[in-house]
Amino acid sequence: MEINKDITRHPLIRRLIALNLKTDDYLIFGSAPLLAHGIRSNISDIDVLARGAAWDEACRLGIPATGTSTNSGAMHFWGGRIEVYREWISPGFVFEDLMKRADWIGRLPFASLPDVAAYKRKLMRPKDVDDLRAIQRNTARVSNRAVS
Template sequence: MPNFLAHRLFRELRSLRLPVEDYVIAGSGPLFARAWIDDPTDLDIVARGAAWRIAAELGPIAPARYTSSQCVQLFDGDLDIFDDWFPGMGTVDELIKDADVIAGLRFLALDVVAATKKMMGRPRDVAHLAAMRAHGYAAP
Protein backbone atom coordinates (compact mmCIF):
# COMPACT_ATOMS: atom_id res chain seq x y z
CA MET A 1 0.00 0.00 0.00
CA PRO A 2 1.49 3.37 -0.96
CA ASN A 3 2.36 5.51 2.08
CA PHE A 4 -0.03 8.32 1.17
CA LEU A 5 -3.03 6.02 1.73
CA ALA A 6 -2.14 5.82 5.43
CA HIS A 7 -2.47 9.59 5.82
CA ARG A 8 -5.47 10.73 7.85
CA LEU A 9 -6.98 12.66 4.92
CA PHE A 10 -6.93 9.63 2.64
CA ARG A 11 -8.31 7.40 5.39
CA GLU A 12 -11.18 9.89 5.79
CA LEU A 13 -11.80 9.95 2.05
CA ARG A 14 -11.79 6.18 1.76
CA SER A 15 -14.15 5.87 4.73
CA LEU A 16 -16.84 7.60 2.64
CA ARG A 17 -16.84 4.68 0.17
CA LEU A 18 -17.43 6.99 -2.78
CA PRO A 19 -17.45 5.16 -6.12
CA VAL A 20 -13.94 5.77 -7.49
CA GLU A 21 -15.23 6.18 -11.04
CA ASP A 22 -17.20 9.26 -9.94
CA TYR A 23 -14.52 11.50 -8.44
CA VAL A 24 -11.03 12.85 -8.91
CA ILE A 25 -8.63 14.15 -6.25
CA ALA A 26 -7.53 17.69 -7.08
CA GLY A 27 -5.59 20.48 -5.37
CA SER A 28 -2.39 19.35 -3.66
CA GLY A 29 -3.50 15.70 -3.43
CA PRO A 30 -1.84 14.67 -6.70
CA LEU A 31 1.48 16.10 -5.46
CA PHE A 32 1.23 14.41 -2.07
CA ALA A 33 0.42 11.05 -3.68
CA ARG A 34 3.67 11.35 -5.66
CA ALA A 35 5.59 12.35 -2.49
CA TRP A 36 6.41 15.75 -4.03
CA ILE A 37 5.11 17.69 -1.02
CA ASP A 38 5.18 16.77 2.65
CA ASP A 39 1.62 17.24 3.82
CA PRO A 40 -1.56 18.55 2.24
CA THR A 41 -3.65 20.82 4.44
CA ASP A 42 -6.84 19.25 3.09
CA LEU A 43 -8.08 17.25 0.13
CA ASP A 44 -10.07 18.77 -2.71
CA ILE A 45 -12.32 16.27 -4.45
CA VAL A 46 -14.28 16.92 -7.66
CA ALA A 47 -17.29 14.61 -7.78
CA ARG A 48 -20.18 13.69 -10.03
CA GLY A 49 -23.12 11.30 -9.97
CA ALA A 50 -23.24 8.88 -7.06
CA ALA A 51 -20.13 10.33 -5.37
CA TRP A 52 -21.67 13.82 -5.34
CA ARG A 53 -25.02 12.48 -4.09
CA ILE A 54 -23.31 10.68 -1.21
CA ALA A 55 -21.32 13.79 -0.27
CA ALA A 56 -24.45 15.96 -0.45
CA GLU A 57 -26.18 13.64 2.02
CA LEU A 58 -23.29 13.88 4.49
CA GLY A 59 -23.02 17.62 4.89
CA PRO A 60 -24.49 20.95 3.92
CA ILE A 61 -23.98 22.19 0.37
CA ALA A 62 -22.54 25.69 0.20
CA PRO A 63 -21.06 27.93 -2.50
CA ALA A 64 -17.39 27.16 -3.09
CA ARG A 65 -14.88 29.77 -1.96
CA TYR A 66 -13.02 30.42 -5.21
CA THR A 67 -15.39 29.21 -7.93
CA SER A 68 -19.05 29.14 -8.84
CA SER A 69 -19.29 25.45 -7.94
CA GLN A 70 -20.99 23.95 -4.91
CA CYS A 71 -19.01 22.41 -2.06
CA VAL A 72 -19.58 20.02 0.81
CA GLN A 73 -17.02 20.23 3.61
CA LEU A 74 -16.53 17.10 5.67
CA PHE A 75 -14.35 16.08 8.60
CA ASP A 76 -14.09 19.64 9.94
CA GLY A 77 -12.84 20.94 6.59
CA ASP A 78 -10.36 18.14 5.90
CA LEU A 79 -12.28 17.21 2.74
CA ASP A 80 -13.79 19.71 0.33
CA ILE A 81 -15.99 17.93 -2.20
CA PHE A 82 -16.96 20.04 -5.21
CA ASP A 83 -19.53 19.45 -7.93
CA ASP A 84 -17.29 21.21 -10.48
CA TRP A 85 -13.77 22.63 -10.75
CA PHE A 86 -12.47 25.93 -12.07
CA PRO A 87 -13.86 27.31 -15.34
CA GLY A 88 -11.75 26.45 -18.36
CA MET A 89 -10.12 23.42 -16.71
CA GLY A 90 -12.51 20.90 -18.26
CA THR A 91 -15.80 19.33 -17.35
CA VAL A 92 -16.02 16.98 -14.40
CA ASP A 93 -16.36 14.09 -16.85
CA GLU A 94 -13.18 15.18 -18.68
CA LEU A 95 -11.24 15.67 -15.44
CA ILE A 96 -12.15 12.17 -14.31
CA LYS A 97 -11.50 10.60 -17.73
CA ASP A 98 -8.07 12.26 -18.06
CA ALA A 99 -7.02 11.58 -14.46
CA ASP A 100 -3.87 9.76 -13.42
CA VAL A 101 -4.61 6.59 -11.47
CA ILE A 102 -2.37 5.95 -8.47
CA ALA A 103 -3.14 3.08 -6.08
CA GLY A 104 -6.60 2.75 -7.61
CA LEU A 105 -7.55 6.41 -7.00
CA ARG A 106 -7.97 9.08 -9.67
CA PHE A 107 -5.83 12.20 -9.38
CA LEU A 108 -6.18 15.35 -11.42
CA ALA A 109 -3.78 15.38 -14.39
CA LEU A 110 -0.64 17.37 -13.63
CA ASP A 111 -1.32 19.85 -16.45
CA VAL A 112 -4.60 20.79 -14.74
CA VAL A 113 -2.95 20.89 -11.31
CA ALA A 114 -0.29 23.27 -12.65
CA ALA A 115 -2.84 25.47 -14.45
CA THR A 116 -4.98 25.70 -11.32
CA LYS A 117 -2.01 26.57 -9.11
CA LYS A 118 -0.76 29.19 -11.58
CA MET A 119 -4.23 30.75 -11.65
CA MET A 120 -4.58 30.78 -7.85
CA GLY A 121 -1.07 32.13 -7.25
CA ARG A 122 -1.16 31.83 -3.46
CA PRO A 123 2.18 31.31 -1.68
CA ARG A 124 1.49 27.58 -1.26
CA ASP A 125 0.62 27.32 -4.97
CA VAL A 126 3.93 28.94 -5.91
CA ALA A 127 5.72 26.49 -3.60
CA HIS A 128 3.83 23.57 -5.14
CA LEU A 129 4.76 24.68 -8.66
CA ALA A 130 8.40 24.83 -7.56
CA ALA A 131 8.09 21.30 -6.13
CA MET A 132 6.66 20.11 -9.44
CA ARG A 133 9.61 21.61 -11.33
CA ALA A 134 12.05 20.13 -8.80
CA HIS A 135 10.66 16.68 -9.60
CA GLY A 136 11.09 17.12 -13.33
CA TYR A 137 7.61 18.28 -14.28
CA ALA A 138 7.74 21.07 -16.85
CA ALA A 139 4.36 22.78 -17.06
CA PRO A 140 3.15 23.47 -20.60
Template sequence: MELRQHPFIRELLSLNLPSTDYVVAGSGPLLAHGLRQGVSDLDVVARGGAWKIASSLAEAVSAPSGHGLMVVLFEGHIEIFDRWLPGTQDSDGLIDSAELIQGIPFCPLSEVLAWKMRSNRHKDQQDIELIRGYIGAV
Protein backbone atom coordinates in the same frame (compact mmCIF):
# COMPACT_ATOMS: atom_id res chain seq x y z
CA MET B 1 4.22 7.06 4.73
CA GLU B 2 2.02 4.70 2.74
CA LEU B 3 -0.51 6.91 0.93
CA ARG B 4 -3.52 4.89 2.11
CA GLN B 5 -2.38 5.36 5.72
CA HIS B 6 -2.56 9.16 5.54
CA PRO B 7 -5.43 10.22 7.83
CA PHE B 8 -7.17 12.34 5.17
CA ILE B 9 -6.90 9.57 2.57
CA ARG B 10 -8.34 7.11 5.09
CA GLU B 11 -11.26 9.49 5.71
CA LEU B 12 -11.82 9.87 1.97
CA LEU B 13 -11.75 6.11 1.40
CA SER B 14 -14.19 5.55 4.27
CA LEU B 15 -16.84 7.36 2.18
CA ASN B 16 -16.78 4.51 -0.37
CA LEU B 17 -17.20 6.91 -3.28
CA PRO B 18 -17.24 5.25 -6.71
CA SER B 19 -13.72 5.83 -8.05
CA THR B 20 -15.08 6.61 -11.52
CA ASP B 21 -17.06 9.56 -10.13
CA TYR B 22 -14.41 11.62 -8.32
CA VAL B 23 -10.86 12.94 -8.49
CA VAL B 24 -8.55 14.35 -5.83
CA ALA B 25 -7.52 17.84 -6.90
CA GLY B 26 -5.85 20.75 -5.08
CA SER B 27 -2.57 19.79 -3.43
CA GLY B 28 -3.58 16.15 -2.98
CA PRO B 29 -1.72 15.05 -6.12
CA LEU B 30 1.51 16.48 -4.64
CA LEU B 31 0.96 14.29 -1.59
CA ALA B 32 0.31 11.26 -3.82
CA HIS B 33 3.57 11.81 -5.73
CA GLY B 34 5.55 12.35 -2.53
CA LEU B 35 6.25 16.01 -3.32
CA ARG B 36 4.62 17.16 -0.09
CA GLN B 37 4.41 15.31 3.19
CA GLY B 38 1.41 17.19 4.47
CA VAL B 39 -1.64 19.02 3.18
CA SER B 40 -4.21 21.04 5.10
CA ASP B 41 -7.13 19.19 3.50
CA LEU B 42 -8.12 17.15 0.46
CA ASP B 43 -10.06 18.86 -2.32
CA VAL B 44 -12.19 16.42 -4.27
CA VAL B 45 -14.23 17.02 -7.41
CA ALA B 46 -17.24 14.71 -7.66
CA ARG B 47 -20.08 13.88 -10.00
CA GLY B 48 -22.91 11.36 -10.18
CA GLY B 49 -22.87 8.75 -7.44
CA ALA B 50 -19.94 10.31 -5.58
CA TRP B 51 -21.66 13.70 -5.43
CA LYS B 52 -24.90 12.05 -4.34
CA ILE B 53 -23.14 10.33 -1.43
CA ALA B 54 -21.24 13.47 -0.41
CA SER B 55 -24.29 15.74 -0.55
CA SER B 56 -26.27 13.24 1.55
CA LEU B 57 -23.72 13.57 4.37
CA ALA B 58 -23.73 17.35 4.82
CA GLU B 59 -25.38 20.43 3.39
CA ALA B 60 -23.93 21.65 0.09
CA VAL B 61 -22.87 25.30 0.33
CA SER B 62 -21.42 27.78 -2.15
CA ALA B 63 -17.77 27.10 -2.93
CA PRO B 64 -15.28 29.80 -1.83
CA SER B 65 -14.45 30.42 -5.50
CA GLY B 66 -18.11 31.30 -6.11
CA HIS B 67 -18.07 28.52 -8.71
CA GLY B 68 -20.44 25.68 -7.83
CA LEU B 69 -21.14 23.92 -4.57
CA MET B 70 -19.10 22.14 -1.93
CA VAL B 71 -19.65 19.75 0.95
CA VAL B 72 -17.30 19.92 3.93
CA LEU B 73 -16.68 16.67 5.80
CA PHE B 74 -14.48 15.44 8.64
CA GLU B 75 -14.14 18.86 10.26
CA GLY B 76 -12.83 20.36 7.01
CA HIS B 77 -10.28 17.65 6.19
CA ILE B 78 -12.29 16.70 3.09
CA GLU B 79 -13.92 19.29 0.83
CA ILE B 80 -15.96 17.85 -2.02
CA PHE B 81 -16.88 20.12 -4.92
CA ASP B 82 -19.34 19.61 -7.75
CA ARG B 83 -16.95 21.51 -10.06
CA TRP B 84 -13.43 22.82 -9.84
CA LEU B 85 -12.01 26.30 -10.27
CA PRO B 86 -13.20 28.70 -12.96
CA GLY B 87 -11.12 28.32 -16.11
CA THR B 88 -10.39 24.63 -15.56
CA GLN B 89 -11.85 21.58 -17.25
CA ASP B 90 -15.41 20.67 -16.34
CA SER B 91 -15.95 17.96 -13.72
CA ASP B 92 -16.27 15.19 -16.32
CA GLY B 93 -13.00 16.21 -18.00
CA LEU B 94 -11.10 16.33 -14.71
CA ILE B 95 -12.49 13.02 -13.48
CA ASP B 96 -12.04 11.23 -16.81
CA SER B 97 -8.39 12.36 -17.03
CA ALA B 98 -7.53 11.19 -13.51
CA GLU B 99 -4.51 9.00 -12.90
CA LEU B 100 -4.89 6.18 -10.42
CA ILE B 101 -2.28 6.10 -7.68
CA GLN B 102 -2.72 3.15 -5.33
CA GLY B 103 -6.24 2.85 -6.75
CA ILE B 104 -7.18 6.44 -5.88
CA PRO B 105 -7.99 8.91 -8.71
CA PHE B 106 -5.79 12.03 -8.67
CA CYS B 107 -5.56 14.97 -11.07
CA PRO B 108 -2.42 14.72 -13.20
CA LEU B 109 0.38 17.00 -12.04
CA SER B 110 0.35 18.81 -15.39
CA GLU B 111 -3.25 19.87 -14.68
CA VAL B 112 -2.37 20.93 -11.12
CA LEU B 113 0.55 22.95 -12.45
CA ALA B 114 -1.67 24.72 -14.99
CA TRP B 115 -4.23 25.94 -12.45
CA LYS B 116 -1.64 26.81 -9.80
CA MET B 117 0.21 28.92 -12.39
CA ARG B 118 -3.06 30.54 -13.50
CA SER B 119 -4.02 31.34 -9.88
CA ASN B 120 -0.45 32.46 -9.15
CA ARG B 121 -1.15 32.78 -5.43
CA HIS B 122 1.82 33.25 -3.12
CA LYS B 123 0.99 29.97 -1.36
CA ASP B 124 1.21 28.10 -4.70
CA GLN B 125 4.73 29.24 -5.63
CA GLN B 126 6.53 26.42 -3.82
CA ASP B 127 4.14 23.82 -5.30
CA ILE B 128 4.76 25.21 -8.79
CA GLU B 129 8.51 24.78 -8.35
CA LEU B 130 8.10 21.28 -6.88
CA ILE B 131 5.91 20.15 -9.79
CA ARG B 132 8.19 21.70 -12.41
CA GLY B 133 11.20 19.93 -10.87
CA TYR B 134 9.35 16.62 -10.68
CA ILE B 135 7.97 16.76 -14.22
CA GLY B 136 11.41 17.74 -15.53
CA ALA B 137 13.01 14.77 -13.71
CA VAL B 138 10.52 12.17 -14.96
Protein backbone atom coordinates in the same frame (compact mmCIF):
# COMPACT_ATOMS: atom_id res chain seq x y z
CA MET C 1 9.64 12.08 -7.75
CA GLU C 2 8.51 8.87 -6.16
CA ILE C 3 4.88 7.70 -6.18
CA ASN C 4 3.59 7.48 -2.60
CA LYS C 5 2.48 3.85 -2.50
CA ASP C 6 1.27 4.32 1.08
CA ILE C 7 -1.04 7.18 0.15
CA THR C 8 -4.04 5.35 1.63
CA ARG C 9 -2.41 5.55 5.07
CA HIS C 10 -2.66 9.35 5.19
CA PRO C 11 -5.40 10.27 7.71
CA LEU C 12 -7.32 12.53 5.31
CA ILE C 13 -7.13 9.99 2.49
CA ARG C 14 -8.42 7.34 4.92
CA ARG C 15 -11.34 9.63 5.82
CA LEU C 16 -12.09 10.20 2.15
CA ILE C 17 -12.06 6.44 1.52
CA ALA C 18 -14.41 5.97 4.51
CA LEU C 19 -17.02 8.13 2.74
CA ASN C 20 -17.30 5.22 0.28
CA LEU C 21 -17.83 7.47 -2.74
CA LYS C 22 -17.88 5.79 -6.14
CA THR C 23 -14.31 6.23 -7.45
CA ASP C 24 -15.42 6.57 -11.08
CA ASP C 25 -17.40 9.64 -10.06
CA TYR C 26 -14.78 11.70 -8.23
CA LEU C 27 -11.30 13.08 -8.72
CA ILE C 28 -8.87 14.16 -6.00
CA PHE C 29 -7.54 17.62 -6.82
CA GLY C 30 -5.80 20.52 -5.09
CA SER C 31 -2.48 19.64 -3.43
CA ALA C 32 -3.29 16.00 -2.66
CA PRO C 33 -1.93 14.81 -6.04
CA LEU C 34 1.41 16.34 -5.02
CA LEU C 35 1.37 14.17 -1.91
CA ALA C 36 0.48 11.11 -4.00
CA HIS C 37 3.41 11.81 -6.34
CA GLY C 38 5.86 12.35 -3.48
CA ILE C 39 6.30 16.06 -4.27
CA ARG C 40 4.81 17.15 -0.94
CA SER C 41 5.30 15.40 2.38
CA ASN C 42 1.98 16.50 3.87
CA ILE C 43 -1.30 18.27 3.16
CA SER C 44 -3.81 19.97 5.44
CA ASP C 45 -6.92 19.38 3.35
CA ILE C 46 -8.29 17.55 0.33
CA ASP C 47 -10.26 19.02 -2.57
CA VAL C 48 -12.45 16.61 -4.50
CA LEU C 49 -14.34 17.17 -7.75
CA ALA C 50 -17.42 14.91 -7.89
CA ARG C 51 -20.32 14.07 -10.17
CA GLY C 52 -23.22 11.63 -10.28
CA ALA C 53 -23.38 9.06 -7.49
CA ALA C 54 -20.34 10.48 -5.67
CA TRP C 55 -21.85 13.97 -5.58
CA ASP C 56 -25.24 12.61 -4.47
CA GLU C 57 -23.62 10.68 -1.63
CA ALA C 58 -21.52 13.68 -0.61
CA CYS C 59 -24.72 15.76 -0.45
CA ARG C 60 -26.36 13.13 1.71
CA LEU C 61 -23.44 12.89 4.15
CA GLY C 62 -21.77 16.31 4.14
CA ILE C 63 -22.41 19.80 5.42
CA PRO C 64 -23.32 22.36 2.72
CA ALA C 65 -20.76 25.16 2.44
CA THR C 66 -19.10 27.55 0.04
CA GLY C 67 -15.86 26.14 -1.27
CA THR C 68 -12.63 27.90 -0.37
CA SER C 69 -11.04 27.17 -3.77
CA THR C 70 -14.00 27.86 -6.04
CA ASN C 71 -16.50 30.04 -4.17
CA SER C 72 -19.14 27.65 -5.47
CA GLY C 73 -21.28 25.18 -3.58
CA ALA C 74 -19.39 22.44 -1.79
CA MET C 75 -19.95 19.75 0.79
CA HIS C 76 -17.67 19.82 3.82
CA PHE C 77 -16.43 16.93 5.90
CA TRP C 78 -14.30 16.94 9.05
CA GLY C 79 -14.49 20.67 9.62
CA GLY C 80 -13.83 21.50 5.97
CA ARG C 81 -10.62 19.47 5.76
CA ILE C 82 -12.29 17.55 2.94
CA GLU C 83 -14.22 19.68 0.45
CA VAL C 84 -16.25 18.02 -2.27
CA TYR C 85 -17.21 20.21 -5.24
CA ARG C 86 -19.57 19.67 -8.14
CA GLU C 87 -17.72 22.25 -10.29
CA TRP C 88 -14.09 23.20 -10.41
CA ILE C 89 -12.68 26.73 -10.60
CA SER C 90 -13.68 27.44 -14.19
CA PRO C 91 -15.68 25.90 -17.04
CA GLY C 92 -12.40 24.85 -18.69
CA PHE C 93 -12.00 22.07 -16.11
CA VAL C 94 -14.38 19.42 -17.48
CA PHE C 95 -14.75 16.34 -15.26
CA GLU C 96 -14.72 13.79 -18.08
CA ASP C 97 -11.54 15.24 -19.61
CA LEU C 98 -9.81 15.48 -16.22
CA MET C 99 -10.77 11.89 -15.41
CA LYS C 100 -9.30 10.60 -18.69
CA ARG C 101 -5.95 12.08 -17.66
CA ALA C 102 -6.19 11.02 -13.99
CA ASP C 103 -3.37 9.18 -12.25
CA TRP C 104 -4.69 6.15 -10.36
CA ILE C 105 -2.58 5.74 -7.24
CA GLY C 106 -3.60 3.35 -4.45
CA ARG C 107 -6.80 2.66 -6.45
CA LEU C 108 -7.76 6.33 -6.12
CA PRO C 109 -8.15 8.88 -8.94
CA PHE C 110 -5.81 11.86 -8.58
CA ALA C 111 -5.75 14.79 -10.99
CA SER C 112 -2.75 14.63 -13.32
CA LEU C 113 0.19 16.89 -12.50
CA PRO C 114 -0.34 19.00 -15.66
CA ASP C 115 -3.97 19.56 -14.60
CA VAL C 116 -2.90 20.44 -11.05
CA ALA C 117 -0.33 22.87 -12.46
CA ALA C 118 -3.00 24.50 -14.67
CA TYR C 119 -5.27 24.90 -11.63
CA LYS C 120 -2.50 26.37 -9.50
CA ARG C 121 -1.45 28.77 -12.30
CA LYS C 122 -5.03 30.02 -12.42
CA LEU C 123 -5.12 30.81 -8.67
CA MET C 124 -1.47 31.88 -8.14
CA ARG C 125 -1.71 32.12 -4.35
CA PRO C 126 1.70 32.04 -2.58
CA LYS C 127 1.31 28.32 -1.84
CA ASP C 128 0.43 27.69 -5.50
CA VAL C 129 3.63 29.41 -6.63
CA ASP C 130 5.63 27.17 -4.27
CA ASP C 131 3.80 24.08 -5.53
CA LEU C 132 4.38 25.05 -9.16
CA ARG C 133 8.12 25.37 -8.49
CA ALA C 134 8.10 21.94 -6.79
CA ILE C 135 6.22 20.36 -9.70
CA GLN C 136 8.70 21.89 -12.15
CA ARG C 137 11.73 20.72 -10.11
CA ASN C 138 10.41 17.20 -9.80
CA THR C 139 9.36 16.99 -13.44
CA ALA C 140 12.85 18.13 -14.48
CA ARG C 141 14.45 15.56 -12.15
CA VAL C 142 12.36 12.75 -13.70
CA SER C 143 13.22 13.97 -17.24
CA ASN C 144 16.94 14.06 -16.41
CA ARG C 145 16.79 10.52 -15.02
CA ALA C 146 15.08 9.28 -18.18
CA VAL C 147 17.83 10.79 -20.36
CA SER C 148 20.78 9.41 -18.34
